[in-house]
Amino acid sequence: MLIVACCSPVLYNKSMAQKIAEQMRLLKRGTVEIFTEDELSERLADSAKTGRQLRIKLGLDPTSADIHLGHTVVLRKMRQFQDLGHKAVLIIGDYTARIGDPSGQNTTRPMLSPQQIEENAKTYFQQAGKILDTSEKKLEVRYNSEWLSELRLADIIKLTGNMTVARMLERDTFELRHKKGDPIGVHEFLYPLMQGYDSVMIKSDVELGGTDQTFNNLVGRDIQRAYGQKPQIVITTPILVGLDGKEKMSKSKGNYIGVTDQAGDMFGKIMSISDDMMENYFTLLTDLPTDEIKELVNPKKTHPKKAKVLLGKTIVAAFYNEATAQLAAAEFDKVFAQGQLPDEIPEIQIPPEPIMASKLLLQCGLVSSGAEGKRIIKQSGCTIDGRKISDPNEQITPTEGMVVQVGKRKFARLKISN
Numbered sequence: 001m002l003i004v005a006c007c008s009p010v011l012y013n014k015s016m017a018q019k020i021a022e023q024m025r026l027l028k029r030g031t032v033e034i035f036t037e038d039e040l041s042e043r044l045a046d047s048a049k050t051g052r053q054l055r056i057k058l059g060l061d062p063t064s065a066d067i068h069l070g071h072t073v074v075l076r077k078m079r080q081f082q083d084l085g086h087k088a089v090l091i092i093g094d095y096t097a098r099i100g101d102p103s104g105q106n107t108t109r110p111m112l113s114p115q116q117i118e119e120n121a122k123t124y125f126q127q128a129g130k131i132l133d134t135s136e137k138k139l140e141v142r143y144n145s146e147w148l149s150e151l152r153l154a155d156i157i158k159l160t161g162n163m164t165v166a167r168m169l170e171r172d173t174f175e176l177r178h179k180k181g182d183p184i185g186v187h188e189f190l191y192p193l194m195q196g197y198d199s200v201m202i203k204s205d206v207e208l209g210g211t212d213q214t215f216n217n218l219v220g221r222d223i224q225r226a227y228g229q230k231p232q233i234v235i236t237t238p239i240l241v242g243l244d245g246k247e248k249m250s251k252s253k254g255n256y257i258g259v260t261d262q263a264g265d266m267f268g269k270i271m272s273i274s275d276d277m278m279e280n281y282f283t284l285l286t287d288l289p290t291d292e293i294k295e296l297v298n299p300k301k302t303h304p305k306k307a308k309v310l311l312g313k314t315i316v317a318a319f320y321n322e323a324t325a326q327l328a329a330a331e332f333d334k335v336f337a338q339g340q341l342p343d344e345i346p347e348i349q350i351p352p353e354p355i356m357a358s359k360l361l362l363q364c365g366l367v368s369s370g371a372e373g374k375r376i377i378k379q380s381g382c383t384i385d386g387r388k389i390s391d392p393n394e395q396i397t398p399t400e401g402m403v404v405q406v407g408k409r410k411f412a413r414l415k416i417s418n
Contacts, residue, residue: 035234054086057204061093062120067127068256070240070249073284075131082138095145147201162226192216196223204232267328268409270312275304345413358392364412
């Protein structure tokens with residue numbers, strides 16, 4: 001017994017060190033920077049010894065109603081912390097959204113109304129729940145209006161006293177706008193301070209964010225110190241490139257894959273990405289081991305189409321299930337590889353009167369506006385019963401069962417109404 005008692009601390013410490021090293025390897029995957037790795041390792045070790053859950057903060061401003069795969073990169077990192085036993089603190093920035101985050105913006109964002117913010121926030125929890133563990137033990141959801149709306153002028157003055165104008169102008173977007181002589185609203189300077197105050201109020205141990213949030217999150221460390229708290233560790237994740245292969249995935253740019261997209265649409269969009277984007281998508285959007293990813297994206301070892309199909313099925317399965325992912329892949333192969341029509345095509349009720357081609361696309365719900373319909377037709381992106389349409393003003397006489405197609409993934413079958 002004496003020998004065991006003597007050796008057990010050594011074994012315990014070795015086991016603990018190995019455990020923390022494994023956690024660090026997992027958490028470092030798919031990150032850009034960690035401020036700092038040593039602090040994160042120490043806090044993980046402290047948590048393991050004391051049993052205290054680390055509080056992992058992520059702020060989301062409800063400036064739009066939808067979450068896309070770009071948002072899930074950081075949500076997946078948060079889920080990793082949850083799986084290691086820690087607590088995710090999801091902050092819905094219903095108050096900061098009134099200002100608008102200036103990150104990555106070369107112009108002042110428009111201020112949202114409370115009604116717009118409330119409507120957008122309603123969908124956030126449901127969509128984030130597709131990635132996060134939503135059990136009470138693992139997730140806490142807070143609205144920052146809880147504390148920010150209670151601040152008095154004296155409190156705000158105290159908060160702003162922790163930041164200089166010179167430091168604020170170090171931010172690249174502010175610096176650029178200042179040099180160009182473009183206006184910067186004083187309220188925009190408040191945004192990173194308020195975000196930092198969020199960290200104080202929820203006692204954040206770790207804050208997650210894309211690289212465009214680095215400045216804001218580091219300000220949070222300063223604000224916590226000023227309020228007598230141990231500064232949070234900041235972990236930044238890459239910005240996921242959109243379907244165009246050029247710009248950040250964004251709904252406004254139309255280059256996004258939504259987490260609520262239909263399985264077939266999600267799979268088809270993934271199949272449209274360029275081969276050189278696959279490694280990024282595999283790393284940031286799946287749990288496949290790094291060594292396996294290296295083989296999948298090496299065309300000498302794996303055919304790019306085979307790798308992309310696996311990527312598509314893996315991502316669809318994460319939001320639906322394996323069976324649905326298999327069906328989506330089979331449907332894609334049937335429509336695109338074999339040139340057949342999909343098994344299920346939405347039916348659209350329409351009178352038999354002649355209608356302009358661009359308006360027909362709009363009536364079928366295949367485009368969001370008549371202008372978009374005209375653009376797609378001029379770009380040879382529309383066929384009707386297999387015939388390519390080139391004139392947006394062409395008069396089309398609807399017939400029973402007529403199939404209207406836009407692009408590669410959108411179909412409508414006409415049903416004549418009396």
